Amino acid sequence: MQTKDELITTLKKIVKPYVQDEQAFEHVTESTDFINDLKINSANLVDIALDVEEEFDIVIDNEAMERMLTVGSSMDVITRKLAEKA
Amino acid sequence: MIGNDIVDLAQAKRDSNWRRRGYLDKIFTPHEQQLIEAAIDPDQMVWLLWSMKESAYKRAVRRTYNRAFAPSKIVCHLTTSTVGAAEGFVFYHGTHQTKSVSTPRHISTVAFSANAMPSYTQVIVPFETTDFHTYQIRKQIRQHCARLFDTPEREILISKDSIGAPLLTVGNSVPASLSISHHGLYGAFAIESAAGLPNAVL
Numbered sequence: 007m008q009t010k011d012e013l014i015t016t017l018k019k020i021v022k023p024y025v026q027d028e029q030a031f032e033h034v035t036e037s038t039d040f041i042n043d044l045k046i047n048s049a050n051l052v053d054i055a056l057d058v059e060e061e062f063d064i065v066i067d068n069e070a071m072e073r074m075l076t077v078g079s080s081m082d083v084i085t086r087k088l089a090e091k092a
Numbered sequence: 093m094i095g096n097d098i099v100d101l102a103q104a105k106r107d108s109n110w111r112r113r114g115y116l117d118k119i120f121t122p123h124e125q126q127l128i129e130a131a132i133d134p135d136q137m138v139w140l141l142w143s144m145k146e147s148a149y150k151r152a153v154r155r156t157y158n159r160a161f162a163p164s165k166i167v168c169h170l171t172t173s174t175v176g177a178a179e180g181f182v183f184y185h186g187t188h189q190t191k192s193v194s195t196p197r198h199i200s201t202v203a204f205s206a207n208a209m210p211s212y213t214q215v216i217v218p219f220e221t222t223d224f225h226t227y228q229i230r231k232q233i234r235q236h237c238a239r240l241f242d243t244p245e246r247e248i249l250i251s252k253d254s255i256g257a258p259l260l261t262v263g264n265s266v267p268a269s270l271s272i273s274h275h276g277l278y279g280a281f282a283i284e285s286a287a288g289l290p291n292a293v294l
Contacts, residue, residue, distance in 0.1 A: 049108045052118045072160040
């Protein structure tokens, strides 16, 4: 199981290619919003969900994807899915 | 109340690989996936349905304040679809009527009330430079509204409401519902006169 710091690092690596506001990306916190802050295109939120599935070998169902709008809520979703798998 | 969305098809092609495994399942219902599969131009159909969903989602968020991102729960029904234009209904926190226009370069959709005739104007703004898109589109909105409401441009204010949706104020009143979208080299705004709303100036 990854620590919180490792998790945020992995998530940042996943999100990076879709970020359109590089400055906001340098100051990512758990409350950073993918669309409002990082200006990620909403069609790419789906790519983030698929990348998360591949990276962590978990299934992001639609109920989980609904909540993946911020860094913090995505970390929460990943942590829960990993716990379910364990 | 309205919602709008524009897709720059070249930008979409660069940014999104919808043929990626699992991608369509996360966005589209089985019926919508059939429409994509059967389409002569599947790319066009993917982004048509996507812009229908986005415009209805924006309209719904303005009423529900719920931003949950659940594209496959936003259900599209196409009533007419020809080269260059499409109409339909979208079901998501109620029913929305949609009208879409497309060119080989972009597709744009406006979602509006399901039980009314469309009473909006949509303007597509091709950007002149690669930067300052927000500024360019707001300048055009102010010019458009100055004509529409016969008011000096300085009286027209475009701000954001509590959920980040654009709010158009002319003097002390909110005379119209405004929706703004930009993607790639194109912007679009749609304005629907607020006649009938309590704070209407008309």
